[in-house]
Amino acid sequence: MNLAPVLRLEGVSKSFGPVNVLRQVTLDVHPGEVLVLLGENGAGKSTLIKMIAGIHHPDAGRILLNGEPADLSSVHMAESAGIATIHQELNIVGSLSVAENVLLGRLPNRCGVLDRKRMRRAACEAVARIGLDVDVDTPADSLGVAQQQLVEIARALTLDARILILDEPTAALTGSEIDDLFTIMDELRRRGTAMIFISHHLEEVARIGDRVAVLRDGDLIDIVPASTPEDELVRLMVGRAIEDHYPRRREYEGAPDLLLEVNGLCRGARVRGVSLEVRAGEVVGVAGLVGAGRTELLRCIAGADRYDAGTVTLRDGPVGKGNVGQAVMRGIGLVPEDRKNQGLVLGASVVENVGYATLRSTSRAGLVDRKGQRARASEVTKRLSVRMRDIDQPVRDLSGGNQQKCVFGRWALAGSRVLLLDEPTRGVDVGARVEIYEFINEITRAGGGVLMVSSDLPEVLGMSDRVLVMNNGRIVGELAAEEATQDSVMSLAVRDLDVSTL
Numbered sequence: 001m002n003l004a005p006v007l008r009l010e011g012v013s014k015s016f017g018p019v020n021v022l023r024q025v026t027l028d029v030h031p032g033e034v035l036v037l038l039g040e041n042g043a044g045k046s047t048l049i050k051m052i053a054g055i056h057h058p059d060a061g062r063i064l065l066n067g068e069p070a071d072l073s074s075v076h077m078a079e080s081a082g083i084a085t086i087h088q089e090l091n092i093v094g095s096l097s098v099a100e101n102v103l104l105g106r107l108p109n110r111c112g113v114l115d116r117k118r119m120r121r122a123a124c125e126a127v128a129r130i131g132l133d134v135d136v137d138t139p140a141d142s143l144g145v146a147q148q149q150l151v152e153i154a155r156a157l158t159l160d161a162r163i164l165i166l167d168e169p170t171a172a173l174t175g176s177e178i179d180d181l182f183t184i185m186d187e188l189r190r191r192g193t194a195m196i197f198i199s200h201h202l203e204e205v206a207r208i209g210d211r212v213a214v215l216r217d218g219d220l221i222d223i224v225p226a227s228t229p230e231d232e233l234v235r236l237m238v239g240r241a242i243e244d245h246y247p248r249r250r251e252y253e254g255a256p257d258l259l260l261e262v263n264g265l266c267r268g269a270r271v272r273g274v275s276l277e278v279r280a281g282e283v284v285g286v287a288g289l290v291g292a293g294r295t296e297l298l299r300c301i302a303g304a305d306r307y308d309a310g311t312v313t314l315r316d317g318p319v320g321k322g323n324v325g326q327a328v329m330r331g332i333g334l335v336p337e338d339r340k341n342q343g344l345v346l347g348a349s350v351v352e353n354v355g356y357a358t359l360r361s362t363s364r365a366g367l368v369d370r371k372g373q374r375a376r377a378s379e380v381t382k383r384l385s386v387r388m389r390d391i392d393q394p395v396r397d398l399s400g401g402n403q404q405k406c407v408f409g410r411w412a413l414a415g416s417r418v419l420l421l422d423e424p425t426r427g428v429d430v431g432a433r434v435e436i437y438e439f440i441n442e443i444t445r446a447g448g449g450v451l452m453v454s455s456d457l458p459e460v461l462g463m464s465d466r467v468l469v470m471n472n473g474r475i476v477g478e479l480a481a482e483e484a485t486q487d488s489v490m491s492l493a494v495r496d497l498d499v500s501t502l
Helices: 045-052 075-080 098-102 116-129 145-157 175-190 203-208 230-238 294-302 324-329 339-343 350-358 370-383 400-414 430-445 457-463 486-494
Strands: 007-016 019-029 034-038 060-065 083-086 163-167 194-198 211-216 219-225 258-267 271-279 283-287 309-314 332-335 418-422 449-453 466-471 474-480
Touching: 007 045, 019 045, 019 060, 019 194, 019 211, 034 045, 034 203, 034 230, 045 083, 045 163, 045 194, 075 083, 083 145, 098 116, 098 145, 116 145, 145 163, 145 175, 175 194, 175 203, 203 230, 211 230, 219 230, 230 430, 258 294, 258 449, 271 283, 271 294, 271 309, 271 449, 271 474, 283 294, 283 457, 294 324, 294 332, 294 418, 294 449, 324 332, 332 400, 339 400, 350 370, 350 400, 370 400, 400 430, 418 430, 430 449, 457 486, 466 486, 474 486
Parallel strands: 019 219, 034 194, 034 211, 083 163, 163 194, 283 449, 283 466, 332 418, 418 449
Antiparallel strands: 007 019, 007 060, 211 219, 258 271, 258 309, 466 474
């Protein structure tokens, strides 16, 4: 890079109590450059960008903007300095409209009164710029996760930042939405905007990045060109080679008993007459575009949402509508797509979160078996390689991948026979992904069954024994693992349905 760096981190370090999260990290970001930040969950990526965003302050070292020491002691000061951040976890106020969220903290006013006309105009321009087709007066909590993510991106773009930080911005987006985002990033690059981009999808690195900074356990391991082969990036991230990114093994030797049967399930326009089966020892993948009804289907099966018609039947009989407790007791476990809001109690400890599904079944005379819960939680978190200080650590302090392992650990502890997985590796690094895939193999090896929804098509193809494709609330095709390809799945996912079948 010939241009002087717009941002420089010089020997920055950060600790939380006895844990050294970052140690002596030095790196530059130049105008018009996309610096990709890679590392496993817990490597220090989020802490590093939070220091730039004014959320955390370095214990040592300094941050320079255009060669001058910068005081980034608050989010407001960072934004005033031209730094905008799209965080991994959504910062959406659900009760406010899309327009209010896009301009949150900067709402236009006239004589102290909100200028709704200016607000709507600015918001319409921002959402149109990223191809988000929604009414800006729509309440944000009525949008799906992917659309909320795009609202966050629209908000950041309205700041006209000199430095844009994107932490897992593509995690909830479809392929076409990712292409739209990258087009916007290419435009910003041409304008001279410096960008830091975090992603666990290594195929995105060469497409959007210029250089790659790799963190491991708080240390900056290397800075390499974005054209570096994926296998080498993985080795730098985890300190070892990973030969098989999708280690699906079909090792169950018992009878393929029917574990879950869904017949004619309907819920409004999002789930329409869905029937499917999951048998012992198999992983059934569910593919489709955002809005196809995949999440709604899993939530109905798990009892989280009531459905209008149809039946959900386990090996020992039907499950009542909208009865989560009964579903859990009968062996169904749900790993939801939004672990923060639907899968975890962030203020509670690891041991509490892991044990929620077994509090009743392991209680004695109505009293919680605290000693037993701690012992079981210690065992399952060790088995899943959860990186934490101890089991009493608040789960909110863990990295995204380790939080996800805690959700999996809950169902491992509960002995769930049917696991419903909604985007199981979203925001999870390549090393933790493989650990989660191995846990899926454990479930099926023991005779359990898995129904897995994922927007990551290679994941669906690599880990499924059968692939069901949803389109407009219906299952429109089933493909065996050996015949399923990205093209064959997508052709079903995007085709127009014959109206005579509706």
